[in-house]
Amino acid sequence: MDLRLLPDAPTDPERAAVDGLLGSPGSSWEGAVARTSLDDRIAHGGSEARNRRHLLLPALHTLQDAVGWISKGGLNYICQRLTVPPADAYGVATFYHLLSTEAQARAMAYVCDDIACRGRGAEELVADLEAELGPAGEGVEATWERSPCLGRCEHAPAAYFRIAGDIPARESWSPVDSESLLAWLRRETTTLSQPDSAPQVDSGVEGLRLLRRVGTVSPGSLDSYREHGGYAALGWAAERGPEHVIAEVEASRLLGRGGAAFPAGVKWRSVAESPPGARYVICNADESEPGTFKDRVLMENDPFALVEAMTIAGLAVGAEQGYLYIRGEYPYAEETIGIAIDQARAAGLLGEIDMSGGFRFDIEIRRGAGAYICGEETALFNSIEGYRGEPRQKPPFPTQSGLFGKPTLVNNVETLFNVLDIVLEGGEAFAATGTESSTGPKLFCLSGDVATPGVYEFPFGATLEDVMEAAGGVTGELAAVLVGGAAGSFVGPDRIDIPLTFEGAREAGLSIGSGVVMPFNTETDFGDITRRIAAFFRDESCGQCVPCRVGTTRQEEALARLTNEAATGTELELIDDIALAMRDASICGLGHTASGAIQSAIGLGLLS
Amino acid sequence: MTVQVTVDGRPTKVPDGATILDVLRGQDIDTPTLCFSDNLTPVNTCRVCVVEVEGSRTLVPACSRVAEDGMVVSTATDRVRHSRRTVLEFLGSSVDLSVAPNVADWMDEYEADTNRFGPNVATVDQPVKVQDDLYIRDYAKCILCYKCVEACGVDAQNTFAIAVSGRGFEATISTEFDNRLPDSACVYCGNCIGVCPTGALMFKSEFTMRRQGTWDESAQTVTETICSFCGVGCSLELYVQNNEIVKVLSPLDHDVTSGHLCIKGRFGWEHIQG
Ligand SMILES: Cc1cc2nc3c(=O)[nH]c(=O)nc-3n(C[C@H](O)[C@H](O)[C@H](O)COP(=O)(O)O)c2cc1C
Ligand code: SF4
Ligand code: SF4
Ligand code: SF4
Ligand code: FES
Ligand code: FES
Numbered sequence: 001m002d003l004r005l006l007p008d009a010p011t012d013p014e015r016a017a018v019d020g021l022l023g024s025p026g027s028s029w030e031g032a033v034a035r036t037s038l039d040d041r042i043a044h045g046g047s048e049a050r051n052r053r054h055l056l057l058p059a060l061h062t063l064q065d066a067v068g069w070i071s072k073g074g075l076n077y078i079c080q081r082l083t084v085p086p087a088d089a090y091g092v093a094t095f096y097h098l099l100s101t102e103a104q105a106r107a108m109a110y111v112c113d114d115i116a117c118r119g120r121g122a123e124e125l126v127a128d129l130e131a132e133l134g135p136a137g138e139g140v141e142a143t144w145e146r147s148p149c150l151g152r153c154e155h156a157p158a159a160y161f162r163i164a165g166d167i168p169a170r171e172s173w174s175p176v177d178s179e180s181l182l183a184w185l186r187r188e189t190t191t192l193s194q195p196d197s198a199p200q201v202d203s204g205v206e207g208l209r210l211l212r213r214v215g216t217v218s219p220g221s222l223d224s225y226r227e228h229g230g231y232a233a234l235g236w237a238a239e240r241g242p243e244h245v246i247a248e249v250e251a252s253r254l255l256g257r258g259g260a261a262f263p264a265g266v267k268w269r270s271v272a273e274s275p276p277g278a279r280y281v282i283c284n285a286d287e288s289e290p291g292t293f294k295d296r297v298l299m300e301n302d303p304f305a306l307v308e309a310m311t312i313a314g315l316a317v318g319a320e321q322g323y324l325y326i327r328g329e330y331p332y333a334e335e336t337i338g339i340a341i342d343q344a345r346a347a348g349l350l351g352e353i354d355m356s357g358g359f360r361f362d363i364e365i366r367r368g369a370g371a372y373i374c375g376e377e378t379a380l381f382n383s384i385e386g387y388r389g390e391p392r393q394k395p396p397f398p399t400q401s402g403l404f405g406k407p408t409l410v411n412n413v414e415t416l417f418n419v420l421d422i423v424l425e426g427g428e429a430f431a432a433t434g435t436e437s438s439t440g441p442k443l444f445c446l447s448g449d450v451a452t453p454g455v456y457e458f459p460f461g462a463t464l465e466d467v468m469e470a471a472g473g474v475t476g477e478l479a480a481v482l483v484g485g486a487a488g489s490f491v492g493p494d495r496i497d498i499p500l501t502f503e504g505a506r507e508a509g510l511s512i513g514s515g516v517v518m519p520f521n522t523e524t525d526f527g528d529i530t531r532r533i534a535a536f537f538r539d540e541s542c543g544q545c546v547p548c549r550v551g552t553t554r555q556e557e558a559l560a561r562l563t564n565e566a567a568t569g570t571e572l573e574l575i576d577d578i579a580l581a582m583r584d585a586s587i588c589g590l591g592h593t594a595s596g597a598i599q600s601a602i603g604l605g606l607l608s
Numbered sequence: 609m610t611v612q613v614t615v616d617g618r619p620t621k622v623p624d625g626a627t628i629l630d631v632l633r634g635q636d637i638d639t640p641t642l643c644f645s646d647n648l649t650p651v652n653t654c655r656v657c658v659v660e661v662e663g664s665r666t667l668v669p670a671c672s673r674v675a676e677d678g679m680v681v682s683t684a685t686d687r688v689r690h691s692r693r694t695v696l697e698f699l700g701s702s703v704d705l706s707v708a709p710n711v712a713d714w715m716d717e718y719e720a721d722t723n724r725f726g727p728n729v730a731t732v733d734q735p736v737k738v739q740d741d742l743y744i745r746d747y748a749k750c751i752l753c754y755k756c757v758e759a760c761g762v763d764a765q766n767t768f769a770i771a772v773s774g775r776g777f778e779a780t781i782s783t784e785f786d787n788r789l790p791d792s793a794c795v796y797c798g799n800c801i802g803v804c805p806t807g808a809l810m811f812k813s814e815f816t817m818r819r820q821g822t823w824d825e826s827a828q829t830v831t832e833t834i835c836s837f838c839g840v841g842c843s844l845e846l847y848v849q850n851n852e853i854v855k856v857l858s859p860l861d862h863d864v865t866s867g868h869l870c871i872k873g874r875f876g877w878e879h880i881q882g
Contacts, residue, residue, distance in 0.1 A: 004767075004793035006784060072785055085768030085793065086784035094773040101785065371775070388772065393652050393672060543752065543772075543779035545653050547691070550698035553777045554725050561726070574725065581694035584667045584687055585655040592666065 003079070006086055010077035013166070017066035018074070021059055022052075022081050052082050054404075056092055056386030061328075061367060064099050068106040068164035075101075084386070095388045095542075097147075097370030098328045107142035107185040109161040110329070114290050114536065115486070115529050116153035116447040116518060121175065125157050128178035133185075142185040148372065148536050149290035149486075150174070150329050153447035153518075154454050160329040161185060170331035209433075209441045210417050211457045214301040219336050222343040225304035231349065233423040237312045238355035245316040246272055249419065251427025253439045258284055258375075258412030259487070259513045259589070261502045264419075267409055270399040271317040274407035281313045281322040282384075282403060282410045286368055286375035288327055289485040290536060291516035294443040295413035297455045299326075299333040302417075303340035307363065309416035311350065312423060314361035317409050322363040325380050328370055338365055372540040376588050377402075377410040379542065390544045391588035414443055414515075434460030438501035446471040448482070448518035458500075465496040467517050476521030480604055484513030486533045487593035489600035511593075526606040527563030530598050534559045537594040548591030551582040555595060563607055572602065611677040616684060628659060628670040628681055637683055640692060640714045642699075642805050643753035644671035647866040648763045651754045656695045656714070659683050667691055693718040702731045702777075704749045707807035707818075730777060736815075739789045742796050742875050744815045747780055749808035756781060756800035756809060764868040769794040798874035802857055802867055811855040824849060832859075837872040840864060844873055853877040 010018070019025070059078045063070050070093050079086045093099050098110075109129065113122045126146065133139035136146065150172060152158035158174035159181060169190070173181075183189045208214075218224035225231070237245045250265030271279055283306065287295040299306060310322045326334050341363050344350045350362050366384050368374050374383045378392035381403045402408025418440050422430045431439040438460035444467050447453040451472025458467060464481060468474055480490040483500075489510055491498065498508045505512045520529065534556040543549045555578050562571040579595035586592055601607055609624035615635055622631050627650075632639045643654040650672035658667035662680035667687060675681075682688065696715055700722030705711045715722070737745040754772065761768050769792045773782040783792040801809040810818075817823040828849045835842040843862045847855045856874050860867040 004769075006787075075784070085771075087771040087773075087782070087793065088768055090782070090784040091771035091773045095775050097775075393669065538776060541776040543774070543776040545655050546695050546698050546751070547655050549752070549777055549779070550702050551694075553730050554698065554701070557725065557729055568726065570724070577690070577694060580687075581691045581698075585658045585691040585695060586666070587652070587655075 003083055003085060005080055006072050006076040008072035008076050010073040011067070011071075013067055014063060014071065014074040015077060017062045018059055018077055018081060021062045022055060025081060053084055053386040054384060055082055056084055056089060057096075057366070057369065057383060060089075060093050060096075060099055061369065064369075065162070065164055065168035065170075066166065068108070069100040069102060069104045071103070082386075092386065092388055095371065096328075096368075097539075099369050104137070105139045105141055105143040106164040107161070107187070108163075109142075109144040109159050109181060109185055110147035110150070111144055112148070112150045112152070112156070112158040112160075113146045113532070114149040114153075115482070115532055116149065116291060116453075117156040117158055118528070118532060119524075120156035122157040125159070125176065125178050125181070129182070132178075132182055142182075147329075148539065149288065149292075151287050151293040151296050151327070153291055153293055153445070156447070160331075162331075163187065172329055172331055208457050209421055210298070210414065210443055211455065213305065214297065217302055217304075219301055219303055220339055222304060222340070222347055222349075225302075230304050231308055233420040234308050234311055234315075234349070235355065237315055237423050238353075238359070241356070242272060242316045242318065245312060245423060248422050248427040249316070252418070252422040252430040253427075253437075254415065254418055254422060254430070255438065255502060256412055257414035257418075257442070257515070258410075259289070259511070261511075264411060264415055267399050267411070268313070268316055271319075271407045271409045274399070277406065278321075278404070279317060279319045279407040280403045280409070281310055281317060281319045282377075282380065282408060283310050283322065283324045283413060283416055284375060284377065284380060284410055285324055285326040285330070285333070285413050286372075286380065287330070287413070287514070288368075288372040288375050289487060289514045289516065290533075291447060291482065291485045291518045292445050292514040293447075294445050294455045294515060296330055296333050298413055298417060298443075299330070300336050303333075303337045304344065305417055305420060306337065306413060307340050307344050307350070309419045310363055311344075311353070311361050312419055313409060313411065313416065315359055317407075319409070320360040320362070322361060323366050323384060323403070324363055325366045325368060325374070325384065327368040327375075334365060334367060341365070371542075372536075373542045373588075373590055376590065379588070380410070381408070388542070390542045391590075393587055412514075435499075435501050435503070437503045442500070442512075442515060444500070444515045444517050446517050449475045449478075449521040449524075450519055451475055460501045462500055463496065464491065464498050464500055464517065467500060468496070468519055474519045474521060476523055479520050479522045479524055479526070480601070480606055482516065482518040482520065482597065484511045484596075485516035485518075486536050486597055487511075487589070488513045488516060489596045490604055490606065491600075492604045526601055530601050530607065531556070531559055531563060533597050537590065541590060541594075545585075545587045545591065547582045547585040548587070548594065551578050551586070551591065552594050554578050555582075555598065559598060575599065575602065611675055611679075613675045613677075613679040613681060615681045622675055626675050628661075628668070628673050628675055628679075629657060631675050631681070632659075632670055632683060639670055639683065640696075640710070641671055642711075642751060643755060645755055645803055645860070645867075647860050647868070648755055648758045648803065651758065654695065654699075654751065654753055656692055656699075658688060658691050658695075660685050660688050689718060693720050696720040697722050697724060699751055701725050701729055703751050703806070704733070704746075705751075705806060707749070708751075708805060711806075732777075732780075737789070738812070738815075740796075741812055742878070743798060743801050743809060743811050745781075745789070746808050746810065746815075749806045750781060751806055751808075752779060752781070753805060755803040755805065759799040759803045759868065760794075764799050764866070765795070765797050767793055767795055767797070770800070796871040796875060797869060798856075798871070799868045801874075802869070813854045817849075817854065823854075828854065835869070835873040835876075837876055842869055842873050844869070846877070 129144040150158040152174035155174040162170040254264040374389040379389040383389040538552040652669040652672040660682040858865040
């Protein structure tokens with residue numbers, strides 16, 4: 001490849017930031033000598049340089065964190081260091097909402113105005129910020145923007161905010177008030193550095209499993225984790241070996257908790273039995289489905305459990321490298337997991353692991369940059385590899401050809417948490433909890449019009465009503481419950497006896513998805529809520545395929561007419577026609593599910 | 609090795625590795641395609657070629673999906689017609705398809721009504737980029753099929769001057785920071801023009817003649833010749849109107865070029881004609 005660079009040079013802070021990540025440049029064509037001529041050409045970068053493409057997103061983060069945006073000179077320097085064409089890198093940078101390719105204020109607040117936060121202070125917060133800092137994106141020292149769900153719906157309203165600099169600060173906080181947020185953005189205070197992490201976690205029945213250490217174990221201490229039984233599962237797994245572990249996961253009949261409900265054992269076996277060679281384990285912690293925050297609560301409060309579970313997965317499928325892909329709006333969870341990884345490595349529980357003959361496994365954290373679609377597993381691969389987070393057409397499936405084209409096991413955070421109990425008590429025993437087709441415990445994310453929002457754990461089998469009761473019941477008179485998040489659907493008050501199992505939901509024409517249960521009372525403006533959902537999908541569509549790129553836009557337009565009394569009489573038919581094409585012809589799950597909530601709201605008469 | 613597939617009720621044997629589109633072409637079943645090209649890796653983004661495959665929850669793109677033994681494919685069901693029609697309506701309502709070959713016929717065939725979404729809907733309308741004398745970029749005509757990106761990148765040119773930037777409906781084809789093309793890495797091979805299915809990328813000569821109302825395809829002749837600039841032996845198709853070369857392509861199935869050329873073959877006539 002003939003790499004033609006931009007004439008723009010990086011500033012000193014930009015160069016320092018990139019060098020801080022990538023190390024000092026080794027040879028002149030890698031940037032040791034400043035080159036500024038327009039005709040500057042770099043010889044073939046060689047495979048080693050090309051293989052560093054996966055550092056593109058981390059490098060872009062580094063610039064964004066250090067100087068607050070990605071300038072031409074900064075981007076050019078990254079391209080030179082990594083041998084990536086500037087047009088390509090620009091395409092990647094502009095894909096992510098948390099990266100800016102235009103000069104931006106160093107202090108930036110992303111305010112959630114999504115479905116749990118609107119009506120709970122989000123609009124007031126936006127109004128205050130606008131009054132103080134001017135229109136969205138325009139403040140010089142500090143500015144703000146609206147954001148989709150930030151995964152903190154249990155204490156709405158939520159915000160994610162950051163200040164760029166040599167020591168960048170990133171925080172996510174809820175409930176947030178405008179006075180303290182403004183003080184933080186203006187650097188008058190830093191006292192938000194301890195976010196409100198005390199989660200509301202509970203269970204309708206005796207005996208928490210997934211949540212049992214939350215609030216009791218000290219998240220920053222390996223010793224504390226060990227005192228709570230930590231690393232017993234890895235010990236067992238290392239002693240018995242991969243085949244035993246996989247057999248137990250199969251026997252548990254564990255289904256994935258990330259939304260698609262795929263049998264975990266099938267994936268584990270398939271990756272384990274792939275032809276000799278590199279393979280990867282990825283924990284999907286992108287958690288961006290509106291209304292979902294369970295994975296954050298797990299990671300912030302019990303990080304070692306996830307590290308241990310990923311290590312067991314690595315051992316079982318024979319992977320030496322694991323990646324934890326975490327959404328960029330979870331700075332505290334990222335930091336907590338990072339500390340856990342460091343401690344585990346220092347204790348010989350990552351890296352060269354000296355158990356039963358020894359094996360290798362390590363975990364690298366990859367931070368997302370504001371893109372719901374990167375939770376889709378194949379988009380996630382592209383994101384890690386340094387490409388735009390666009391999903392790939394399946395087949396081939398990740399277990400055959402995933403990250404870097406190698407067999408890859410992708411599991412959700414909650415799915416992996418279950419593995420610890422499966423290993424410790426055996427798959428059969430695990431499967432005794434729950435129902436025949438939905439085994440084990442399940443976390444539900446309760447927010448919206450309930451008395452006590454939070455994460456609730458139930459053995460599979462609880463009904464929608466049980467789950468809402470556990471959260472103190474609905475405040476006001478129930479109009480509808482959104483089950484499964486923006487990608488799910490609304491359910492009327494007459495059907496709250498639906499069991500929230502995979503099969504029960506399927507029979508009712510629903511999907512429990514990521515476990516979102518968001519009740520809305522009769523005071524709700526469903527036109528407003530559904531318009532926000534439509535806007536979410538329009539914003540988050542990667543834009544790759546026509547049915548979703550244009551369909552989500554047309555859906556939003558038709559819904560706006562329908563709910564703003566500008567209806568022409570054709571909207572209902574249009575919405576159905578658009579929905580069918582998106583469901584049938586889109587590449588990925590985003591397009592397939594982009595109209596479910598809207599069609600179900602119409603079906604329940606919530607919009608008339 | 610062959611596999612057996614059934615298409616619209618008729619069983620047929622095809623070579624291992626054939627795509628559904630290969631099978632459909634072999635059976636003379638007309639299938640619309642926009643993002644597919646024989647000389648590029650399938651990106652399956654336009655979705656106008658979708659077919660129904662038994663056992664698949666969603667429709668599948670014929671252009672990229674490899675035929676499997678026992679596969680049962682239907683091309684004329686209501687679902688297939690609905691998705692093809694709606695995709696054409698989505699494109700027709702958001703993009704200027706006035707000079708895109710074949711599209712009008714498909715619109716008729718699938719009874720697409722591009723006005724049905726209403727008068728004030730979002731489009732990709734924007735000013736034409738005229739930044740040099742060789743070719744123009746009119747992204748109001750761009751369906752984001754990724755072909756130009758592929759032709760500029762690994763599939764042919766290895767220059768990577770352009771990429772998709774932005775996201776969702778706002779996504780566009782762009783140089784870095786939307787820099788002017790002459791300041792970008794572009795080497796003016798014109799391979800992107802050769803693959804663009806909508807006329808969004810167009811020879812300046814054609815663009816100017818269309819503006820002046822003098823572009824007349826019925827008055828054009830096509831002459832095949834071998835490019836004389838170097839010894840590689842690229843095959844050229846010279847489009848001539850009124851004794852003037854108005855554009856240069858290369859046959860997709862040519863074993864030297866696969867449709868791709870360099871600046872000399874593509875634009876050298878500009879200098880010859882003066
Ligand atoms: C648009 C979209 C977003 C997704 N986001 C997530 C996510 O944030 N976390 C997650 O675990 N799975 C997400 N998924 C599902 C993943 O593609 C994948 O099925 C899952 O991570 C597999 O893990 P599991 O089998 O343990 O559930 C998403 C899927 C789609 C289509
Ligand atoms: S369905 Fe939407 S998100 Fe998925 S690939 Fe297509 S455009 Fe991208
Ligand atoms: S003319 Fe050639 S180099 Fe320039 S953008 Fe098109 S394909 Fe790329
Ligand atoms: S400019 Fe042409 S080739 Fe490129 S994406 Fe648009 S329509 Fe396709
Ligand atoms: S954090 Fe606001 S809706 Fe989830
Ligand atoms: S031609 Fe098959 S998806 Fe575009």
